[in-house]
Amino acid sequence: MQTFLTLLISGLVIGGIYGLIALGYSLIYRASGLMSFAQGDMVTLGAYLGIFYYVWLGLPILVALVLTFITAFLFGMALERGVIRTLLKKNVIPIYIVLATIAVSYIIQNLAQAVFGSTTQWFPQVFPVANLTLFGVTNQTEAYASFVISIILMIALHLFMTKTKFGTAMRGSAMDPLAAESCGINTSLSTGITWGLAASIASLAGMMLGPMYGVFTTLGSTIGRKGFAGAVVGGYGNMYGAMIGGLLLGLAETFVAGYIDGTYKNQIAYIILIVFLFVKPTGIFNEKAIQDV
Amino acid sequence: MAKLLELIDFHYYYGNIHSVKGINLSVDEGEIVTLIGANGAGKTTTMQSISGLTARRGVVGKILFQGKEIQKYNGYKVATLGIAQSLEGRHVFSQLTVEENLMMGAYLRKDSKHIKDDLKNVYDRFPRLLERRTQMAGTLSGGEQQMLAMGRALMSRPKLLLLDEPSLGLAPLITQEIFVAVRDINKEGTTILFVEQNSKIALNTASRGYVMQTGEIVMSDTSENLLSNEEVKKAYLGG
Ligand SMILES: Nc1ncnc2c1ncn2[C@@H]1O[C@H](COP(=O)(O)OP(=O)(O)OP(=O)(O)O)[C@@H](O)[C@H]1O
Ligand SMILES: [Mg+2]
Numbered sequence: 001m002q003t004f005l006t007l008l009i010s011g012l013v014i015g016g017i018y019g020l021i022a023l024g025y026s027l028i029y030r031a032s033g034l035m036s037f038a039q040g041d042m043v044t045l046g047a048y049l050g051i052f053y054y055v056w057l058g059l060p061i062l063v064a065l066v067l068t069f070i071t072a073f074l075f076g077m078a079l080e081r082g083v084i085r086t087l088l089k090k091n092v093i094p095i096y097i098v099l100a101t102i103a104v105s106y107i108i109q110n111l112a113q114a115v116f117g118s119t120t121q122w123f124p125q126v127f128p129v130a131n132l133t134l135f136g137v138t139n140q141t142e143a144y145a146s147f148v149i150s151i152i153l154m155i156a157l158h159l160f161m162t163k164t165k166f167g168t169a170m171r172g173s174a175m176d177p178l179a180a181e182s183c184g185i186n187t188s189l190s191t192g193i194t195w196g197l198a199a200s201i202a203s204l205a206g207m208m209l210g211p212m213y214g215v216f217t218t219l220g221s222t223i224g225r226k227g228f229a230g231a232v233v234g235g236y237g238n239m240y241g242a243m244i245g246g247l248l249l250g251l252a253e254t255f256v257a258g259y260i261d262g263t264y265k266n267q268i269a270y271i272i273l274i275v276f277l278f279v280k281p282t283g284i285f286n287e288k289a290i291q292d293v
Numbered sequence: 294m295a296k297l298l299e300l301i302d303f304h305y306y307y308g309n310i311h312s313v314k315g316i317n318l319s320v321d322e323g324e325i326v327t328l329i330g331a332n333g334a335g336k337t338t339t340m341q342s343i344s345g346l347t348a349r350r351g352v353v354g355k356i357l358f359q360g361k362e363i364q365k366y367n368g369y370k371v372a373t374l375g376i377a378q379s380l381e382g383r384h385v386f387s388q389l390t391v392e393e394n395l396m397m398g399a400y401l402r403k404d405s406k407h408i409k410d411d412l413k414n415v416y417d418r419f420p421r422l423l424e425r426r427t428q429m430a431g432t433l434s435g436g437e438q439q440m441l442a443m444g445r446a447l448m449s450r451p452k453l454l455l456l457d458e459p460s461l462g463l464a465p466l467i468t469q470e471i472f473v474a475v476r477d478i479n480k481e482g483t484t485i486l487f488v489e490q491n492s493k494i495a496l497n498t499a500s501r502g503y504v505m506q507t508g509e510i511v512m513s514d515t516s517e518n519l520l521s522n523e524e525v526k527k528a529y530l531g532g
Contacts, residue, residue, distance in 0.1 A: 168393055168396070169397065169400060171386075171388070175388055175389070176384050176386055178346055178384055179385070179386060179397075181346060181369050182372060182377065183372060183449070184369050184401035185397070186367075
């Protein structure tokens with residue numbers, strides 16, 4: 001029972017992170033019909049931004065969190081404005097835009113290395129109490145905080161997208177840009193904001209990973225890929241699918257590693273991904289995955 | 294009567310394809326005018342160009358709204374001027390509810406009190422939308438979607454309402470119902486320019502009409518005269 005609870009909590013913590021990253025992939029897919037390879041690097045970006053604001057500048061953790069969110073938001077918007085839209089205007093076939101995001105991904109990784117060096121940096125302890133015991137399970141305090149923040153972010157995003165006029169307009173723009181534009185919605189701004197949001201959510205995931213995993217230049221590309229798998233399993237493009245898919249993969253890999261064998265921990269997400277693609281490509285939330293014939 | 298909308302030597306190019314070849318068209322305040330013509334004549338291109346929904350680089354010539362040149366404006370900016378369009382093919386937000394769709398029509402408005410009144414007016418005009426207000430728009434029938442597209446356009450309280458093929462794919466009975474609404478909306482004071490495949494209904498609804506053929510306007514007259522014109526009868530009214 002104790003093992004079960006320990007695994008459950010660890011699974012939810014990492015699953016929450018995957019869920020946040022998956023959300024970003026889904027938002028981008030909805031808004032632009034694309035997959036961005038740079039999405040994982042937004043996690044790395046966030047982790048380093050966290051170090052920059054919290055450690056280098058010595059700002060309070062909440063201020064560092066907000067600034068990381070804002071900086072990543074601007075970065076995501078700039079990426080859409082500068083790279084994606086430029087290519088779209090040239091009427092480039094979508095796969096080439098996806099290829100361009102691979103280039104962006106490597107640029108970010110190498111820039112991070114140039115600025116922060118190649119050794120893993122450790123995000124210092126944030127809370128006065130290093131460990132917390134809940135239900136008899138002891139864990140890093142930051143891990144619990146990370147799960148709480150993940151859930152808060154998911155709920156906040158849900159409320160923003162469904163209950164506010166602007167969020168509804170963003171969903172509308174993604175569904176039917178022509179109609180949205182005719183209603184007076186600035187659809188290109190809306191797309192830019194979506195990329196910004198995707199980046200900032202991922203950046204917070206990165207900042208939360210810092211204390212648990214350390215910060216290194218390929219942090220995002222490793223963990224980001226699992227977020228991607230979560231998005232596919234949930235139903236690529238579906239917000240709720242992304243959250244559930246991410247949580248599910250986090251739980252699955254933690255339980256497999258805990259009960260069966262730790263060597264398979266990093267394969268399990270991709271095995272589930274490929275099984276889903278074969279058996280249920282539409283994901284848990286039944287997104288459109290099959291071409292019309 | 295003051296001219297609300299005026300197209301002066303308007304051309305549209307899709308790359309090298311010259312789709313609209315220098316048309317002149319105007320709509321006075323309070324009028325109801327139709328644009329008819331065969332498939333591919335350039336009607337939708339013209340309508341969407343007025344609304345700023347076609348790529349701006351393809352536009353040559355002038356589009357004036359209340360005397361102001363708007364041919365360079367993007368779609369969302371044209372909407373702020375008071376031009377709303379019910380698009381060809383309806384284009385409802387399929388995964389938003391009926392009411393969310395209508396509220397998107399009022400996206401630019403800040404007067405929440407009057408928005409409520411207008412929502413009620415739309416529901417009074419199309420009671421079926423009220424019955425389905427919490428239903429996803431994608432699950433509506435074609436006729437209901439058309440009502441929704443029109444209702445959404447009305448929710449902006451437009452000065453100029455553009456309707457592109459409101460009867461597309463609808464049964465005759467629903468078509469009648471839609472056109473009763475079109476006439477009423479105009480009688481209540483909204484200026485309307487509409488495109489319609491069914492020329493007979495179009496000319497019976499509008500006071501004036503333009504006939505478009507392969508990118509050009511070949512005739513322009515009162516509906517009465519067009520209805521009795523031999524050429525129009527032969528080409529568009531089935532003999
Ligand atoms: N995106 C596009 N790219 C290239 N050509 C286009 C495009 N859209 C329309 N056209 C061409 O422009 C011409 C006018 O099309 P348009 O849709 O405006 O006609 P229409 O009068 O509305 O026809 P319909 O009655 O079938 O709706 C057609 O020859 C069409 O093939
Ligand atoms: Mg048309």
